[in-house]
Amino acid sequence: MPGELQILGRAVKQVQYRxxxxxxxxxAGVGTTLAQWDALRAVGRSPGASGRALAAATFQSEQAFGTLAGRLTARGLIERxxxxxxxxxxxxTPAGSRVLAAGHRVADEVLAECFAPLTAAERTxxxxxxxxxxxDDRGGPGTSG
Structure with a gap:
């Protein structure tokens, strides 16, 4: 039978997954995915950052972030x-800024629903x-996702 820490770890993972x-x-309704929007957020927070820094900020390998950045470049959302x-x-890019802003609105709505069972004090x-x-992690994917 799993111990309390395993149950806690699974509960955190389950909430994150949902x-x-x-x-x-x-x-998807604003034309992006969570991984893409998270990458746009990281670029928006740190304009001019290297792929290595952005990979770390988005919890990806450098190779995975490079592939994602290539897709975002092809869509005209970022430039290198x-x-x-x-x-x-x-x-x-201006198009990337628009998708990022639309994603922020969507995330605010989704997260409000996700955290609705908690009071403001409980969220704090x-x-x-x-x-x-x-x-050391402020504003990473968990705040999105």
Whole structure:
């Protein structure tokens, strides 16, 4: 029989999974996926960042982020420009900014529904507790997804 920590770990994963599914479904309505929108968020937060930095910010391997960035570039949502040394800097295009903004609206609605069973005080407590477990991560995919 699993111990309390295993049950807690599974509960966190289950909530995250449901949140990600709901976000992915809703974001399809604005023409993006959760992974794409999360990448746009990371680029928007750190214009000019390298693929390595953005991969870390989106919890992906550099190779996976490179593939995703290639798709976003092909769709005209981001552009890559010469950065420091051989690194390419990533920047939102106007179309990418529009998709990002639409995604923020969708995410706000989905997350409001996901966290509706909690009071404002409970959400504040949950955020504080999670912040103690992941003190270096602010605004990562979990806030989306």
């Amino acid at each position: 949140q990600h599914r709901a976000l992915d479904t809703a974001l 420009r010469a950065g420091r040394g051989r690194a390419l800097g990533h920047h939102l 407590t949950l955020l504080a507790l999670l912040g103690r477990l992941a003190p």
